[in-house]
Amino acid sequence: MAGVPRLPGCALCEADGGDVVWRDDALRVILPDEPDYPGFVRVVWNAHAAEMTDLSSRERERLMAAVWTAERVVRERLNPDKVNVASLGNLVAHVHWHVIPRWRDDRHFPAPIWGAPAQGRDDSTARRRDAVRSRVPGLREALARALQEAESAA
Amino acid sequence: MAGVPRLPGCALCEADGGDVVWRDDALRVILPDEPDYPGFVRVVWNAHAAEMTDLSSRERERLMAAVWTAERVVRERLNPDKVNVASLGNLVAHVHWHVIPRWRDDRHFPAPIWGAPAQGRDDSTARRRDAVRSRVPGLREALARALQEAESAA
Numbered sequence: 001m002a003g004v005p006r007l008p009g010c011a012l013c014e015a016d017g018g019d020v021v022w023r024d025d026a027l028r029v030i031l032p033d034e035p036d037y038p039g040f041v042r043v044v045w046n047a048h049a050a051e052m053t054d055l056s057s058r059e060r061e062r063l064m065a066a067v068w069t070a071e072r073v074v075r076e077r078l079n080p081d082k083v084n085v086a087s088l089g090n091l092v093a094h095v096h097w098h099v100i101p102r103w104r105d106d107r108h109f110p111a112p113i114w115g116a117p118a119q120g121r122d123d124s125t126a127r128r129r130d131a132v133r134s135r136v137p138g139l140r141e142a143l144a145r146a147l148q149e150a151e152s153a154a
Numbered sequence: 155m156a157g158v159p160r161l162p163g164c165a166l167c168e169a170d171g172g173d174v175v176w177r178d179d180a181l182r183v184i185l186p187d188e189p190d191y192p193g194f195v196r197v198v199w200n201a202h203a204a205e206m207t208d209l210s211s212r213e214r215e216r217l218m219a220a221v222w223t224a225e226r227v228v229r230e231r232l233n234p235d236k237v238n239v240a241s242l243g244n245l246v247a248h249v250h251w252h253v254i255p256r257w258r259d260d261r262h263f264p265a266p267i268w269g270a271p272a273q274g275r276d277d278s279t280a281r282r283r284d285a286v287r288s289r290v291p292g293l294r295e296a297l298a299r300a301l302q303e304a305e306s307a308a
Contacts, residue, residue: 053222053225060218064218082242085206085242090236090263110244
């Protein structure tokens, strides 16, 4: 990431933040390690910026295009009950988007995933999450392809 | 909202969801009643749609333009420590965006606002939130103006 503005001590300036599925000069798309949420995708702006409105409108459009590609591929591949999309950054104030497939029987539903789990991990739910997890390699491949196609078309 | 596709029983098809600051044929911007979070803004798509990728890319751009206008005006008027932006919809699966000004001493910081509060409501924090609340009428006016200007320019 030569030439990309970085902030010393920022976790997303100093490391990728997960398994990098795809990257270009502006952003990267990663699969973080979130055991309860297989298929969780993050889209991270490479340069350090704290808020979306610190980016130019063209930069925001480029970032959001990747977020919508991620949402579309997550829906096509995993067919979740809902998708949650969020840019928070209270802990790491470096623009990144969470794209989170949600299921009615996941550990927090219908609450957002960041609170205390409402449900324990019972066997049948764990099996259903394992079934999702088995589709993550296909998701990974489809994501990389879709992001590359979107870039080539732009 | 004549002609807008509605889903019977959907809370955001059947009611505005808060104090409407501005609306056009596509979307509305509201100030919800969130006592711990003065300056909280919601941007609601008028027609019923569950996910962002159910909208066309032109519709998404229009919606996100209003979200970024809201974020910009919230920052200009309230100068929060961070802004959180999210589209969740687990309870009301009708596309709506939360634009949430956050402060290091707010009740959930650095966690997202949807979990159990980490902090009680002490007097000095309550006074600082009251100071923010006193600026909400100015925020409301600036938001309406900025949204109207953005629409006129488009």
